[in-house]
Amino acid sequence: MKKELAEQIQSDPDFQALIHHRTRTNWIMAITVIVVYFAFILMIAYYPQLLAIKISAGSEISVGIVAGFLIIVFAFLMTGLYVRRANATYDALTARIKETAQ
C-alpha cells in the first residue's frame, strides 16, 4: 500500500471510528476470556478443594465440572458474539472506507 493512500485512509473519520470501536471491543473480549481462564487455572492451583464442592447435597456433580463446561460454552458464545458484532458493524464501516479510498 502506498504511504499516501494509507495516510488518506487513516484520516478518514470512518476508519478512526472503526479502529476506536473495534480495538476497544477486541481487547475487552480478549481480556475477559483470559481473566476467566486464568481464574479457573488459579483456582486449580490454589483452591482445588473449592472446585471439589458438590453442587447440591446428594449430587456427585462438582463445582469444577460445571465451571469447566461453562467455560467451554462461554468460549463458544464469545466467538459468536464477536462474529455477530463484526458482521453487523465492522463490515459496513470497512465497505464505506474502501469506497472512500477509491
Next chain:
Amino acid sequence: MKNPMLILAGLAALITTLLFSTGALAADVVQKSINVPAVTMFVIFVALTLVVTYWAAKRTRTAKDFYAAGGNITGFQNGLALAGDYMSAASFLGIAALVYANGFDGLIYSIGFLVGWPIMLFLLAEKLRNLGKYTFADVASYRLAQIPVRTVAAIASLIVVSMYLVAQMVGAGKLIQVLFGLPYSYAVVIVGVLMVIYVTLGGMLATTWVQIIKAVLLLSGATFMALAVLYSFGFDFNAMFSKAVEISPKHEAIMAPGSLIHDPISAISLGLALMFGVAGLPHILMRFFTVTDAKEARKSVFVATGFIGYFYILTFIIGFGAIIMVSTNPAYLDAAHKLIGGNNMAAIHLSHAIGGNVFLGFISAVAFATILAVVSGLTLAGASAVSHDLYANVFRHGRVDEKTEMRVSRYATIALGILAIFLGIAFEKQNIAFMVGLAFAVAASANFPVLFLALYWKNLTTRGAVMGGLGGLITALVLVVLSQSVWVDVLGNATAIMPYKYPAIFSMPVAFILAWFFSITDHSVRAQAERDRFHAQFVRSETGIGAEGAVAH
C-alpha cells in the same frame, strides 16, 4: 504431475497389498487376529481420500492453489478443517485417556486447548488474512527484513511441525499395531506414503477435504459413543458420575483437580502454553489464507470453536464412559489389571463395549484416518516453510517462478515424509508424552510473540523480532530438556534441573523482553524505515485493502 490418476492407482494398489499381505502375516506373528471391519473401513476411507486427491490434483495448478487451495475455501469448510487439525488422535485418545485415569484433570487440558481460539479470533485471525499470502511468516516479515525474519519463523515452524509429527507418527504406529495387527514400522510407512500422496498431488485442497471428511467421521463416531454412554444412564449425568465415582479406584478424587498439576507455577505455565500456543501453530495459521476474505476467516474460527468445544465435551463423557464400561471388564484388561494397549486405548475399548467389533472397526479406522489427516496438514505447513519461506524468499530473494517454487515444495514434502517415517521409527520406544506440550510451548514462545508484536507494536524491528523469536525458541527447548519429562524420563538422570513441568511462563517473557529490548535500542536506518512502514501495514490489516483475493476457476 502429468498423470496423477495413474500414480494414484498404482500407489493405492501397492498400499492395499501391503495392508492385506502384512496383515495376514502379522496375524501369525503377533498372534493378534486381523480386525476385518477396521481394515475394510480404513481401506474405504483411503480410497475415498484418493479420489478426492485426484479431483484436487486436477485443480492444483498454481502456487496459490497448492498452498492456499486457491483461497476458495468457505468459512464453514475451513472451520471444520481447523477443527479437524485440532482433533488429532492425540487429543481424542489422549484426553479420553486422561479423563479415564484422572477424571476432572482431563478437562483442564480440554479447556486450555479451546480458549486459545477466541483469543486468536479477537486479536489475530482477520489481520492475518488481510496481510498474509501463504504462511504466517508472510505476516511476521510484512514490514521487516525478509531474510532474517523468515529464516527464524521457518526454523521455529519446522521444529513445531517435527515435534507434532513425532507424536502423531508414534501414536499411529502403536495404534495400528494394537488394532490392525500390523507391525509398527509398516504402519508408520503407510502413514508416511499416504500423506506424501495427498500433499504432493492435491496440495492444500486435498489436505483440507481429507481433514473435513475425517472431522465429520470423528464427530459422528464420538457423538454416537457419548450418546450410547448417556443412554445407558437414561441421560442422567448425576447417575453417570455417581457410578464412575463408585467404580474408579480414585473414587471422589475424579470429580476434582488432582495430581496432574502439582504447583501454581506449572499450572500457569501450562495455561499460557495452551492458550497462546494455538496462535503460533503453523499448520493452523496457514488455514487462514485458504478463505476468501477476513469475514470468512472470522466465521471459520466461530465454527471451529463450536466443533472443538463440542468434541471436548464428548471426550469427557467418553472418558467417564470408559471408567464405567471398560475398567471393570476383564476382556479389556491384561494380567496386571491394566488396559490392554495402555490408557490411550480407553476410547477404543469403549467403542467395542458399545458396538462390538463393527463399531470398534469404525472407531479404529477413524482414529487412523485422524492421524493421516493431521500429519498431512503438518507436512504441508512444513513444506511451505521450506519452499515458500526458506527457498523462494530467503535463498532466491523472491526471484523465483511459481513452477520452480511448487516443485521445491513437492520435494520438501517427500523429504518431510521420509523424515517423519524415520522419526516415527527412531522414537518408537521413547516416552514421547512431552512432544505435543513442547510443540505448544515452542509455538507460544517463538512464533506467537513475533507475530503479535509485528501486528501490534509499531516499534518492532527486524533485530528485535529475530532476537525475540530465537530467544523464546531456545529458552523453551532448553527448559524442556532440563525438565522432568526429558532430563529424567528420557535421559535417565536422577533429578530434574528445571523444577517445573512446563516452560512457557519463562520462555514467553524472554521472547517479549528480548524483542522489546533489541527493538528500542535499534537506531539503524533500516529500523526507522520498518517503523515507518507500520502505518501502511496497520491500514491494510484493519481494512483488507490490498489483501490477497481468491482465484476464480
